[in-house]
Amino acid sequence: MLFDSGTRADVSVVFDYIENILKRPRVDLKLVLVSHAHPDHSGGASYFQKAGIPVAGSEKMNEWYKGLSGFATYLVDIFLSYLVWFRKREKGDKLRNLFFPRKIKFDFLLEGEGSVPLFPDWRYLKTPGHTLTDLSFYHEKSGKLYVADNLIGARKKCFAPYPIFSPDDYRKSLESYLKISPKSLLLAHYSEREFVASEVEAILENFPGKQRRHLNTLPSILFGFLKRLFR
Numbered sequence: 001m002l003f004d005s006g007t008r009a010d011v012s013v014v015f016d017y018i019e020n021i022l023k024r025p026r027v028d029l030k031l032v033l034v035s036h037a038h039p040d041h042s043g044g045a046s047y048f049q050k051a052g053i054p055v056a057g058s059e060k061m062n063e064w065y066k067g068l069s070g071f072a073t074y075l076v077d078i079f080l081s082y083l084v085w086f087r088k089r090e091k092g093d094k095l096r097n098l099f100f101p102r103k104i105k106f107d108f109l110l111e112g113e114g115s116v117p118l119f120p121d122w123r124y125l126k127t128p129g130h131t132l133t134d135l136s137f138y139h140e141k142s143g144k145l146y147v148a149d150n151l152i153g154a155r156k157k158c159f160a161p162y163p164i165f166s167p168d169d170y171r172k173s174l175e176s177y178l179k180i181s182p183k184s185l186l187l188a189h190y191s192e193r194e195f196v197a198s199e200v201e202a203i204l205e206n207f208p209g210k211q212r213r214h215l216n217t218l219p220s221i222l223f224g225f226l227k228r229l230f231r
């Protein structure tokens with residue numbers, strides 16, 4: 001099972017890892033879960049499907065990039081993905097195509113809350129806030145909780161992500177993590193990390209409660225990018 005597809009460019013990286021590091025056939029990957037609609041989480045999903053791997057996620061997730069405003073969000077999200085690539089690229093890295101189908105035809109729908117198809121010891125939980133339809137995945141036996149982008153990890157601490165589309169929902173999602181009180185967090189952009197309740201409580205305490213979205217923040221992101229480009 002794979003938590004999130006990565007971008008379109010990551011699909012070959014995952015298969016390479018399965019075949020050359022794990023030394024297993026790629027068909028051993030039985031399911032790709034999609035936590036939310038962002039290029040680095042859902043962009044590769046359709047390409048895993050093309051390779052015969054089923055994909056599971058929430059149908060409501062497809063609303064995120066729907067229509068004209070959805071299309072604008074899609075373009076901005078792809079631009080931001082390229083920006084991350086631009087910052088982190090190493091010598092010799094080639095520009096890759098990150099554009100992907102905006103709608104995913106899920107093989108398994110994850111609506112409400114329940115157990116993950118094919119992996120019934122994992123539960124999927126509705127934990128919106130970062131977008132409108134974020135899912136988290138919890139394995140009770142081991143106490144591991146995959147929170148996707150709801151918490152961004154660094155070595156020393158966790159912090160809130162960008163964007164935060166729905167602050168009220170985000171707050172409730174963090175509160176639900178506190179209630180679950182898992183042993184460890186699986187963070188999409190870091191690794192596994194011990195769950196420290198006081199860190200999450202600190203985010204809740206210092207949380208401004210305002211939306212953090214492209215409309216509010218894009219000008220400063222663009223300005224920073226141009227400054228970097230021309231310095």
Ligand SMILES: [Zn+2]
Nearest residue numbers: 036038130149
């Ligand atoms: Zn995200």
